[in-house]
Amino acid sequence: MREVKEEDLRDALEDLIWQFAYHGEKNGQPVLHTGGLSALEGAFRALGWDDPHVIEDVDGSCCDVAGCFEGIACGGSYWRETGYWSLCSKHAEMAREDKPQPQMKERALERESHRNKETGFLSYPPDLTSTEPQI
Ligand SMILES: [Zn+2]
Numbered sequence: 001m002r003e004v005k006e007e008d009l010r011d012a013l014e015d016l017i018w019q020f021a022y023h024g025e026k027n028g029q030p031v032l033h034t035g036g037l038s039a040l041e042g043a044f045r046a047l048g049w050d051d052p053h054v055i056e057d058v059d060g061s062c063c064d065v066a067g068c069f070e071g072i073a074c075g076g077s078y079w080r081e082t083g084y085w086s087l088c089s090k091h092a093e094m095a096r097e098d099k100p101q102p103q104m105k106e107r108a109l110e111r112e113s114h115r116n117k118e119t120g121f122l123s124y125p126p127d128l129t130s131t132e133p134q135i
Pocket residue numbers: 063064065068069070087088089090091
């Protein structure tokens with residue numbers, strides 16, 4: 001039998017958890033939780049994670065709408081005139097129903113302020129405080 005690396009198993013479990021675990025909020029922090037599903041409980045236990053497991057609210061981990069910690073269901077499809085937003089299924093549904101765009105998170109507004117309106121790409125000025133050589 002081919003030897004399986006522990007790191008690969010951990011990565012696979014984390015990917016499964018991100019896709020299938022419930023996203024929620026506890027004490028104002030985004031969390032992933034099992035919802036009492038035994039397969040997820042086993043995966044959390046194998047990784048040594050608490051249930052709920054606190055995650056960092058960074059680009060790509062949670063919905064861009066202020067106060068929402070749900071997982072991302074779609075990116076760039078709605079409220080396009082104001083930016084390229086990552087939205088949970090609830091907020092994507094709101095957009096599909098033509099409801100007004102809610103307040104977005106500061107991190108998302110900051111990111112979108114760097115988007116080039118013509119190319120759609122993000123561009124940041126060179127980091128002048130960095131000691132790394134600029135290419
Ligand atoms: Zn949301």
